Amino acid sequence: MPKILIPTPLRQYTAKENSVTVPGGTVGEALDALTNLYPDLRKQIFSDEGKLRSFVNVYLNDEDIRYLSKAATPAAEADTISLVPSIAGGATVAAPPETPTLSNEEILRYSRHLIIPEVGMEGQQKLKAAKVLLVGTGGLGAPLGLYLAAAGVGRIGLVDFDVVDFTNLQRQVIHSTKDVGRKKLDSAAEKMLGINPHISIARHEVALTSENALEILKDYDIVVDGTDNFPTRYLVNDACVLLGKPNVYGSIFRFEGQATVFAYQGGPCYRCLYPEPPPPGLVPSCAEGGVLGILPGTIGLIQATETVKLILGIGEPLVGRLLLYDALGMRFRELKLRKNPECPVCGAHPTVARLIDYHQFCGVPRQDAAPAQEAKLNDGEIDVTELKQKLDRGDQFVLIDVREPHEYKIASIPGAKLIPLGEFPKHVDEFDKNADIVIHCKSGMRSAKACGILRQAGFAHVRNVVGGILAWSDKVDPSVPKY
Amino acid sequence: MIRIEPGPWKAILAHAVETYPNECCGAMLGVTDGERKTVREALRLENAFAGAQAARYELRPEDLLAADLAARKRSLDLIGIYHSHPDCDAYFSKTDLENSCPWYSFVVLSVQKGEFHHANSWLPNVEQTEAAREELQY
Numbered sequence: 132m133p134k135i136l137i138p139t140p141l142r143q144y145t146a147k148e149n150s151v152t153v154p155g156g157t158v159g160e161a162l163d164a165l166t167n168l169y170p171d172l173r174k175q176i177f178s179d180e181g182k183l184r185s186f187v188n189v190y191l192n193d194e195d196i197r198y199l200s201k202a203a204t205p206a207a208e209a210d211t212i213s214l215v216p217s218i219a220g221g222a223t224v225a226a227p228p229e230t231p232t233l234s235n236e237e238i239l240r241y242s243r244h245l246i247i248p249e250v251g252m253e254g255q256q257k258l259k260a261a262k263v264l265l266v267g268t269g270g271l272g273a274p275l276g277l278y279l280a281a282a283g284v285g286r287i288g289l290v291d292f293d294v295v296d297f298t299n300l301q302r303q304v305i306h307s308t309k310d311v312g313r314k315k316l317d318s319a320a321e322k323m324l325g326i327n328p329h330i331s332i333a334r335h336e337v338a339l340t341s342e343n344a345l346e347i348l349k350d351y352d353i354v355v356d357g358t359d360n361f362p363t364r365y366l367v368n369d370a371c372v373l374l375g376k377p378n379v380y381g382s383i384f385r386f387e388g389q390a391t392v393f394a395y396q397g398g399p400c401y402r403c404l405y406p407e408p409p410p411p412g413l414v415p416s417c418a419e420g421g422v423l424g425i426l427p428g429t430i431g432l433i434q435a436t437e438t439v440k441l442i443l444g445i446g447e448p449l450v451g452r453l454l455l456y457d458a459l460g461m462r463f464r465e466l467k468l469r470k471n472p473e474c475p476v477c478g479a480h481p482t483v484a485r486l487i488d489y490h491q492f493c494g495v496p497r498q499d500a501a502p503a504q505e506a507k508l509n510d511g512e513i514d515v516t517e518l519k520q521k522l523d524r525g526d527q528f529v530l531i532d533v534r535e536p537h538e539y540k541i542a543s544i545p546g547a548k549l550i551p552l553g554e555f556p557k558h559v560d561e562f563d564k565n566a567d568i569v570i571h572c573k574s575g576m577r578s579a580k581a582c583g584i585l586r587q588a589g590f591a592h593v594r595n596v597v598g599g600i601l602a603w604s605d606k607v608d609p610s611v612p613k614y
Numbered sequence: 615m616i617r618i619e620p621g622p623w624k625a626i627l628a629h630a631v632e633t634y635p636n637e638c639c640g641a642m643l644g645v646t647d648g649e650r651k652t653v654r655e656a657l658r659l660e661n662a663f664a665g666a667q668a669a670r671y672e673l674r675p676e677d678l679l680a681a682d683l684a685a686r687k688r689s690l691d692l693i694g695i696y697h698s699h700p701d702c703d704a705y706f707s708k709t710d711l712e713n714s715c716p717w718y719s720f721v722v723l724s725v726q727k728g729e730f731h732h733a734n735s736w737l738p739n740v741e742q743t744e745a746a747r748e749e750l751q752y
Binding site for chain 1 (some may be wrong): 742746
């Protein structure tokens with residue numbers, strides 16, 4: 132009847148007993164008896180195939196049974212069996228690499244840096260040794276990529292899975308007209324290496340997700356967030372906090388921008404500023420609301436400046452301060468940001484201990500979902516081709532366009548009555564509750580909201596035009612310009 | 615949640631800084647009350663990795679067994695393992711995960727240029743495929 136000592140964490144499976152005496156003439160029999168007595172314990176010690184788990188060592192008194200007779204080792208009355216995990220590990224990445232040296236060509240190239248005392252040779256070597264990840268190679272990523280490459284940041288990672296399209300060219304200056312249709316990663320890397328062949332570029336052609344973010348981010352010193360959607364922004368923030376990496380943040384909308392450095396040496400994070408995302412659809416993206424093409428240049432370069440300062444360890448980083456930029460007033464303002472002790476990810480009692488489903492968190496569908504045009508129509512939706520047939524047949528129905536007047540001027544569907552979404556609730560009473568009503572906007576988001584308003588008010592026959600006027604241009608009338 | 619009392623926390627920091635630029639490792643003894651773990655004592659253990667220890671550590675099972683017995687003698691429990699990552703972040707690396715065990719809290723300390731930088735506590739799963747971050751107070 133040997134005694135088995137139970138390690139603390141396993142006592143939850145042994146009714147809190149810290150040692151259990153079991154029958155058995157050998158160690159193997161004793162362990163079988165133990166796990167028969169406490170079946171929940173079995174999974175902790177044995178794999179599904181019934182083998183001892185790789186991290187479990189079994190000791191008889193002070194000897195490892197592997198060096199005795201393994202499971203057949205006799206165990207007598209006075210013997211003690213212990214379960215001891217084997218534990219090892221390590222940072223894996225070896226100690227910091229040797230400081231890189233600069234070739235004569237590089238010394239010439241970086242001459243204007245080298246003669247600044249605050250940068251000098253040491254600073255330029257730090258830049259060369261630095262590893263910076265740019266999430267997104269769009270509006271913000273364009274100036275970031277160009278200038279960080281020029282400055283000599285030695286390793287730059289790019290995350291993007293998109294291709295260049297015509298609407299990008301008004302601001303994403305890293306891409307050219309000839310690049311339309313090309314992968315943004317390839318187009319950006321080509322320009323960056325064209326400016327500076329002494330750097331290396333890692334291309335991550337993926338959408339950043341909870342499954343891959345930590346693996347991608349862990350190899351970089353600094354993460355720069357150039358994304359334009361809330362799920363990725365929260366994902367980048369949480370991953371940076373979990374990995375202890377600074378998150379150089381920027382965002383833009385129409386004429387205004389923001390920038391700050393999150394999660395740097397105990398400073399506040401994005402969730403300290405915005406614990407919860409806004410309700411879906413409340414804050415329009417650049418695609419929905421527009422952006423002055425120059426604006427991402429200004430904000431992206433503020434991010435680039437902060438990145439270079441962090442690498443060099445000079446100046447006062449933009450930590451604990453949210454910089455607000457108003458291009459129309461041409462003013463900068465600063466808001467103090469404090470770390471929120473209740474912050475769910477970086478506070479004293481974090482409730483977010485691993486990456487979550489950020490699309491669900493933000494209440495928005497995944498971007499990689501099947502395109503809407505191919506999807507089956509849901510109740511309360513109408514396809515543009517069916518709308519065209521309705522118009523051609525001369526059906527009795529009301530067609531409402533809930534976009535803004537300046538959008539209506541760019542393109543419109545004949546016969547549509549313009550009521551911008553913001554004014555829509557005031558006009559609800561103007562329509563017959565039993566009328567056949569069809570509503571459209573640019574892509575179908577705003578009109579879905581308008582449909583909801585009418586249904587809530589008791590309207591019986593309301594349908595949303597799937598894909599909006601963009602789909603109309605694609606499938607019905609290509610002469611209608613897309614914007 | 616795991617809380618490390620000031621005494622053992624100071625001892626762990628001193629161990630990590632003294633061992634820099636190599637990795638240090640040790641055991642944490644304390645008490646568990648439901649989900650709340652409190653570390654009362656830190657026990658230095660030898661890094662038994664045969665080779666460069668700047669980015670690797672290994673615990674001898676005998677040392678761990680001795681730590682467990684020492685804990686029992688003091689009416690404490692062995693509740694966690696700590697180790698340092700010199701000039702590297704306090705994440706749970708692939709090496710850490712593959713050589714971990716799900717029974718204990720794994721506190722990782724980042725020591726940058728010889729000074730303590732930040733720390734995290736991790737809870738690996740039984741399949742050793744992932745580790746969840748545990749709230750750490752010190």
